[in-house]
Amino acid sequence: MNEIIDKIYRYIEQNNMLTDCERVVVGLSGGADSVCLLMVLKGYIERKHLQTELCAVHVNHGIRQEAGDDEEFARALCERMGVEFMAYHIDAAGLAKQLGMSVEEAGRKERYRIFNEACKECNARIAVAHHMNDQAETVLMNLSRGTSLKGIGGIRPVRDNIIRPLLSVTRAEVEEVLKGFNQPYVIDATNLCNDYTRNSLRNVVIPYMTDNINSHTVENIASAASELQQDFDFIESEADKAYNKYVTEGDNVVIKLDGEEFAGLHEVIRRRVIYRAVYYLTKTAKDIYKIHVNAVDALVGKTVGSSADICYGLCAVREYDDIVVSSERVSRQDKNEPLEEYVLSDDDIEKLKAGQKVTIQENIYYNNNETLQMKSVQIVLSLHSNYEKNRNYANSRYAKAFDYDKISGKPCIRKRMAGDRIVINREGNQRKLKNEFIDRKVPENMRDNVLLVCDDAGVLWAVGVRRSERALIDDNTQNVLEVTIQKREY
Known part of the structure; x- marks a missing residue:
């Protein structure tokens, strides 16, 4: 058990998760993962003599009958550990209907709003309990649905003010830590049902791969994801340089071709530059797809006047020395033009x-x-x-x-x-x-x-x-x- 805890501590330090952190808000459901996270973080703060506040936040989504019992379990655990506890009640189903999204997504959105509120406008971090198995599930799910290099990289250990210390360990190791502490936890019965894609990966696909292909399936996928994150970061740094050199931002976005220079960039870098140019105008990654980026990229080799209609009513036009991406073109339906x-x-x-x-x-x-x-x-x-x-x-x-x-x-x-x-x-x-x-x-x-x-x-x-x-x-x-x-x- 101590070796596992030490591994988590090293991961926290390698990723500077608690550097200059005044407050840590832990999402505490009462399940094994979040209970382990709370105990490990409390132990780390005490061992390192950090002046960091620890707060546990429990969100009752108003869906499961036993949710009230989970809340009481989480409250009693925090009282015993001497950790500040905050409970919130939300109507996830009602929010989903109001926002026009799935119940799961609406609940996640509201949870993070609450977590950020609990940060109290100080130098705080939000700690969530994703572990290696969650990473493997995410990578496989993204792959099966179709994704980019960024998606194959899966979950990041640190993103903005969110930290994930348990990404360094498997679910089995989480349970071993709790067993060592003789610490019980609650079980969400919906996690055992295979009606949802992630549950099927968790309960069927990954166990099959572990038993029949490689016993270290989870660790290997997580390791590959970590390497791909580094590869993606390198590509992004190169795309930064190219974007600053070739792109001019304004009401429109102008991609300067500089003769054959832009065309001579590796297509991976070229397309990241184009993606960012479109993102600058849309301010959202939603609905920007490979087909849109490829359509703009194809204009590099086309004649002056060639164009491509892309997402959000944007249009890219090949001019003499550049490609201009703007929203000035009249929509296809208004002009009765053929569908792109x-x-x-x-x-x-x-x-x-x-x-x-x-x-x-x-x-x-x-x-x-x-x-x-x-x-x-x-x-x-x-x-x-x-x-x-x-x-x-x-x-x-x-x-x-x-x-x-x-x-x-x-x-x-x-x-x-x-x-x-x-x-x-x-x-x-x-x-x-x-x-x-x-x-x-x-x-x-x-x-x-x-x-x-x-x-x-x-x-x-x-x-x-x-x-x-x-x-x-x-x-x-x-x-x-x-x-x-x-x-x-x-």
Whole structure:
């Protein structure tokens, strides 16, 4: 036990978690992780003779019946340890409805608001109890949903005023510490249910990998995440230099090409610069996707006047010596221009999950009994939970169904881009979409009007031409996404 505690202490010092810290606010649920965190931090402060206040904050989300018992357990623990205790009651479900987000996300948002309030405007830190297993779960979840290098890096030991001392140890080591102290803790029964993605990773996937692939799975994933965080930090430092050299901020953002200099940067650095330029205008990372960054990056090699519509109504235009990103262009719908791309937003996803349909208007290439034409249509997306094996889901030339949980990232509706590929068999072999168009005799002047349903991994369906062999429905399917092309209703 002492070796584990010493390892946590070293991790605290290596990451300067409590340097010049006047107050530590510990999120205390009463579970094993948070109880261990509280005890370890109290021990560290006492051993190092720090003049640091320790405060435990318990947030009752108003969801579970036994939440009151958890609160009393946490209160009694703090009284015994001589630690300041604060309890808050929130209506997580009500907040979720009010804010238009999941109950889990609304609860997390409110918890951190409360934690920051408890910091009392002093040089304080918020300590939360994520450990190595949480890190492994986060990395795997991000990978499966589609992510960047930053996402693969997982949870940071220190972010802003938040510290995570237990990232240095596994869940098993946490329990060993508590056993050594003969310290009980409460168990949240919802953590044992596999209805949630993270719980399935925690209770099924990671134990399987540990038992059948490598007994150090958790430690290895956590170690890789730590290295990737360092790699990302290096890339960010190089992107800083490039951003300061090539980007001018103002009402618009100007990316100076400096002849071939900007194009000569490594594409990883170039795209980080572009991402930051877009972020500067939007002030949010939400809904800035790889497809948007790539579309701007493609302008580097295009002719003057070329443009790309991206997120939040922004448009990037290639000029003689630079690329200008601004919101000055009139929207596509107002100009009745062809769709560049439509990435489903968080609001769209929530509508689908609530059983509502999402409809997009567009003109598309349409093969009507070998009569080729442009047609005004509406693209209707709907999500069906609890897959029924014998139900007839959409499957025609202009209607397809996909296993929603196999889709990488958020679905996207767009037209073709250079390099697009489509999976042509169950073995995962791919071919260029351009070659598919040629083989299926799609006229060259119509190819830019073929509608594509895509995700972060590529093309799922070239409407009226071919669907990918990815994201197919099978006996393990739980959620089905249907995409149907209908005649536009005026």
